[in-house]
Amino acid sequence: MDQIPILSLITYAPLIGALILFLWPGATGRAVRWIALLGTGVSFVLSLAMLAAFDRSAPGMQFTEFIDWLPGLGIAYRLGVDGISAPLVVLTTLLSLISVVASWDPIQRRVREYYISLLLLETGMLGVFVSLDLFLFYIFWEVMLIPMALIIGIWGSENRVYAAVKFFLYTLAGSLLMLVGIVAVYQAYFEQTGVRTLNVLELAQGTYGQAFQMWAFAAFFLAFAIKIPMWPFHTWLPDAHVEAPTAGSVILAGILLKMGGYGFLRFNLPLFPDATRAWAPFIIVLSLIAIIYGALVALVQPDLKKLVAYSSVSHMGFVTLGIFALNAQGLYGAMIVMISHGLVTGALFLLVGILYERAHTRQISAFGGLHRSMPVAAAFWGLFAFASLGLPGLSGFVGEFLAILGGFRVYRWAGVIAMFVVILAAWYMLWVLQRIVMMRAPGEPPDPDDPELRLATAHAVPPAAGGAGPHEHAVDPRTFPDVNWKELLTLAPLAVLTVWIGVYPGYLMRILRPAIEQVLTGFGRIGF
């Protein structure tokens, strides 16, 4: 081997951590956490090195690794990254690292098992992003499923088992369809060329019949649509998000959802260009429904995590809209939305987790006035809420605008409807911001210098308190301590990246460019 197998190193560094934990049953919680941190940290550092060494001008796969596995079946251990997967790999390693830190204190039960799951999960996710062999991809896809279900089902909150089972079955149903699709493509390629291979790049060279493409596309599409998730396959998401522990939600929202979008870009588009064109209008309609629907439903959620979950549905609608707009803006937009959503929603879940640690509830009505008791947290809330609602200058805007623009270029109405969400997003996000960060804690009397109080005494109107009704919860938001340094450590990098991508998306887009141009070339749209 003439070069370092860096992708394998990145992928298996967490696995090695998991193995160490597995073989060291007597490890104390402290040791377990440090090992997990080391595993994810090594992976993260390596992925940064990978990104630094990434040739931003070269199209095609880089850092490829190839080991023949089952040559008779055309199965090989093929790894590689291009502009699409490289940022996602870094996002994965970063969010995993953050998840490890974010779980430091909250997870006190079955720590070793938890971190083993987390590390396994990371390996699975990284494997999904780096594998170029459909067989390998499928293995990683399934590998990732189990630890995630365990994380939800064991370390989640009240209704966790239901959520875990739902998550598992939904995703499994999708991935089975994908398996059918994989076999179909494999067979079709074999019949066409007489070569047995599962190499994605090679399969993409084949030309398949229109009818076959339609069905195979649908098989892949359903798997990814469930993962991403698209309306109406989204109902696992709110449950899974709500019940998962903080780190689980972060990874779920930050990375797992991206696999759907990644799958579209890596498999559906290159393999089935004709079917993509045929299905695109239909998918764009679904995307629009998801965008508006997610935002509207988010508007009336009483539960913070559910709200963020539905907002994810809405955001992921932008991803599919952008991808199936099939033009440069759309694809850039989709990719940036994915990365930005990973950062922003991840951070929002961290923030919810921080609140949950203190209040042991996620009901919005239980909070209020956190700006006073937790000013730093409030600042982060503000930042990420605005990033989520697509404020220019933060990462969300770049992606969303490009995705909408992409959609608008194809179908005017699609752009208009999608744009409508800028209002709805502002509505629900600011509503949350107002209810938990601003105003007063539930039941807290108005400040003495508040003009409302004077108004009340003058007109004998009862002062409108910050929240509804008297104390419903034993824990008073006024007593919450502000974020500690570990929590700050998890949030700060996300904030920096959010601003950076918002202000200077060029860096990211230059990484994406060759890959996106390649995808577009498959559609005969050079230069778009």
Place this chain on the structure above:
Amino acid sequence: MAIEVLIFYLLAGVAIAAAAGVVLARNPVHSAVSLVLSFVNVAAIYVMLRAEFLAVAQIIVYTGAIIVLVLFVLMLVQQQDLPEFHGGRPLRRAVGFLLGLALLAEVAAAILTRSLRGAPGSWTPEAVAAVGGNIQAIGRELYSVYMLPIQATALLLLAATIGALFLARPELIEERLAIARRLFTISLAHPRGVDPLQPVAELPAPQDGQLKLAGGDRALVMARSAEEFTEQPAWGEIRR
């Protein structure tokens, strides 16, 4: 009539007669002996079919191991436990014979009307001879095209070994597992998990070395471990 055909009829006739003996014999040991006879004849037919390796494998695995094991078990299981052949259930026997006859008729029809023929393979007798013989040919094929199945089979055999250990001495396995669980098992969802406070579920273990009392006068006294008989350690055994 060629001599091969004659030999074939001889071998096949004995094989079928022995197979019938398996079903008809009252004494299970006789069944087993019949089966061995049948297998040996079938192995000879394999040789006629240019499958020397399989013939030998048949003898080693089937007769040399499997049927020996059956005999073993037959002798370990108490004779009283063996049910009578003529113990009623006439309906099922009738149905069984009828189904057998029906299937025979169908298969005979299928064989006689057989028309499906695949493309002939490349392993002509000359080709087999060129690589050194049947066993070399099988080896080449097996370890190139059938790599995955052979690995899967290996895994299956490993699983079967473990399963057999468990089935044979459940109480021993439980003890071992309890240790292993404390040490190695990652019990993620299981309530018992690594929690040392919870005792490992216990199966009723033989109290006084007597595995079996009920069902007759022939209590078979076995030692659960070598130490029950002597104080000396067994070969290769590590004393805890």
Place this chain on the structure above:
Amino acid sequence: MSELTTAHFLFLSAALFIIGMVGVLTRRNVLIIFMCVELMLNAVNVSFIGFAWEQNALTGQIFALFVIAVAAAEAVIGLGIVMALSRRLDTVDIDEVRQLRE
């Protein structure tokens, strides 16, 4: 019928298989049933090898090899089960064993 044809072997295979099947259906002793199952497996092997012989292919032989391997695994587990049955239920009569219910 003056030459050996595949049909010869297929009939042998069919005969062995059906004898085995009838044994499985009619006998009550688990061990005899077990032996009959082995007989059936062996009958299938005869077919496989017969086809391999006919087609000058090794696939049949290799399949038969796998069948033997699987049969070995099956024997180990099957006999283990018989031992366990005999220990726990004091019987190897298939009609007495109803533990598969539930």
Place this chain on the structure above:
Amino acid sequence: MDWEALIISYLFGFVLLNVLLLLMAYMTWFERRLVAFFQDRIGPNRTGPFGLLQPIADAVKLISKEDIVPANADRLIFLVAPLLSFVLAPLGALVVPFGESITLFGRQINLYVIDINVAALYFLAVGSMGVYGIILGGYASGNRYSLLGALRSTAQVISYELVLGLSLVGIFILTGSLSLVEILRAQQRTLVLGGLELPNWFILSQPLAFVLFLIAAVAETNRAPFDLPEAETELIAGYFTEYSGFRFSFYFLAEYINMIVVSLIAATLFLGGIDGPFADGIWWLAAKAFIFLFFYVWLRATLPRFRYDQLMGLAWKVLLPLALINIGMTGLVRLWGIGAL
């Protein structure tokens, strides 16, 4: 079909069988004399010169004894079982090459009965069949001692059979064939080891396999120190307790023929078989086989019997892993092509 070759093969086989029987008879004499020597006594020396007629006398005695069938016995099997043992015992010798082919009556005659390309496996298969004689005999006697002896013996034989087979795999890997003729040819080459020219006998390149084979072969033939089935102190005489006279002699014959066959095979596999200077190959083979036979007797005279669990433990916990290690090592050596093997 080459009828003549077939008939010659059969003839050769017939000759071989008779020679084996004769050898077996004198093997008993040899053993008794040798053991006596070890034990500082004289042994049979009255019948004929040096007691050389003793085996014949024994045979006459056994044949003329009453054939007793116990009332409790499973009659058919009881009668068949010793026969089975006896018939199977010499079959292994059919694949042993006794020399280069010779020309007789204008025909090329091979000094072996058959050369099949699974010869080594065939030897193992025949060995594994031999166990039926024991287990069926033990069962059919209707005697609990016999049964237990048979069970022990069977377990022992199938365990060591495994070791026996695995110990040979190294040789198969090195020669790339299972045919004994091929294996012999492989040993006729020269092994150059540090300037020293040695015959390429597998005892040199597979020493571990040789030791394993030796131990397993002793156990396989139920000889001391692995003669558990006939542990008189515990089980009277094991599986053949109920046998007498002629039927007993079948078991007896089988045991000794087995010893000879195993010795021949071992000599062929590990000591180069017919390979040797100055004399005809067959004399070399006989000489090498004799070493093994002597070794058998030596063991019997020297070592105490194993305890049963020690016996099984040895097979499964020591020999089997060693055999596997040997296979792995051989495979790696072959893969990396170390040494001009």
Place this chain on the structure above:
Amino acid sequence: MEWIADWLFIIPLAPLVAAAVNFLLGRWWIRDRAHWIAVPAVGISFLASIPAFLAVARQHGPLTQHLYTWIPAGDFQVPVTLYVDQLTAVMLLVVTGVSFLVHLYSVGYIDGDSGYHRFFAYLPLFVFSMVMLVLASNFLVLFVFWEAVGLCSYLLIGFWFRRRSAADAAKKAFIVNRIGDFGFGIGVMLLFVTLGTLNYAEVFERVETLSAGTVTAIALLLFTGAVGKSAQVPLFVWLPDAMEGPTPVSALIHAATMVTAGIFMVARTHPIFVASPTAMLVVAIVGAITAFIAATIAVTQYDIKRVVAYSTVSQLGYMAIALGAGAWIAAIFHLFTHAFFKALLFLGSGSVMHGLHDELDMRRMGGLKRYMPLTYWTFLIGAAANAGILPLAGFWSKDEIIVGAWVAGYPVIALIALAAAFFTSLYMFRAVFMTFHGEERFDRAHLHPHDPPWTMSVPLVVLAAGAALAGFVGVPPEQGWFHHLLEPVFEGTAHHEVSPVTTLAFGAISTVIALAGLYAAAAAYVLGAISPAAVAERLGPLYRLAYNKWYFDDIYQRLIVEPARGFATFLWRQIDVGIIDAAVNGAASLVVWTSQLWRRAQTGLVANYVLAIALGTVIIVGAYLVAGSNLFR
């Protein structure tokens, strides 16, 4: 002065750095020293704007500085380039100048608040955003800072976040603005899709190639953004509520600068509007309606800041009229003068509040003239300027707008504007009289009104001077220095020739109208000749209409907000949980139910299973024989 072209970035950078420093370090380190960072930063920005202005004014050529490419997405390239022409230069001066004064004023006003550093982080951030907004040379960059000023507005309105009303107002401001941005965003996208670029220069070059419908659509969509940002009907509802923010914020953002961004944007993109007469008409009509409605509402309000706020809305309506009438320079002129007098009015009312302990209700003021003379006089100047009293700033610019509407062929709109002018004068002097004249209705036992400290007075005085004198840059009407300055920008647009007679006539008419309003106010609140209560009684429904802000808020609440929430709840409860999730769970239940059914086949007897298997084999082989073999063929 060309050197400034390379240093343009200083203008936005200084406040940005100040904002960042105060935001990141304010809590731990800077605390109440925050103004030492913010005020000089904005000062630098102002000082840097002056040479830029001079350079442009002399040279008549725009300055540009390319910073970096923000979004490179295929053919969609968004460079960030600073661009200064005369229009921008004027705006820069207004923005940085007023900002500097307001910063200064805030030092005294916010003093002692726990969020001191926060305030001085948000306010420079706003200055940065606003400066960038005017410096933008690209529609998307404009859009970005368009939203960024919205963010700052949100943050500053919600500065006293613990008040529910402030939090509500902030949210409302942002969301209503977003409605405008919705249109604006689509407009930008439409521009890109049809023209393939978003840079001003290229867009304006190619705008003629578009069809009339497309141009109208683009213009109206862009104007939607202006409607939101510049608080035109029907999206003006956020601006009065925005007065929940601190008064300097109201002065800076919601009077002088941010709300005029819409006007600026329309003026900036005038080639597009010029290409679409329909759009121009719509702009003018919306402006007129806004001017009138807001003026009527202002008359009935008691909250001093709300009066000023509605006055702002009304004045923004005037500017829109000017835009629609094609009187671009008049619009910018009014924007310029309005910045002075409206900031002055807000700061003045802030002084009043400061003196009266955050009292806002004019019914509890009165007679303050005696206690705070400086505030009184400056406020009076501001009010008079707003009312259009000769020769104060407002007169010149407003007069020019009305004339512009008249000559552009919109006489009805000109008349509405005149009517609104009467109300303008009425509410302005009503505020002055109710606050500073008459009996002292405040709690004299506890309150001791006084003039503010110097940091607050200096801006008042400076702004009063501006309000009094700023109008003279545009004198004589249509031919003033200001007009000549801006002419290059609006070169090539149709220019209406205005006869001096028309100018004089309208000058006289509007003066009369203003004085009429002044008299009416005096009659009601000083002389007591008219009882306001009686008038209100008599007007009945009309009064209630105006008092309740023409029911805009209620209509929105009833017709949009509540149905939307209801629909959302329906989607959640019925569709999401009721149908989609129920289908999923139903599928699971179906499986369980079916399994229960099949479970009965489980007898536990192996023999039965075997029999079934054998039967199945027979059937399958039979099926093969029938279907697959040639037995029956």
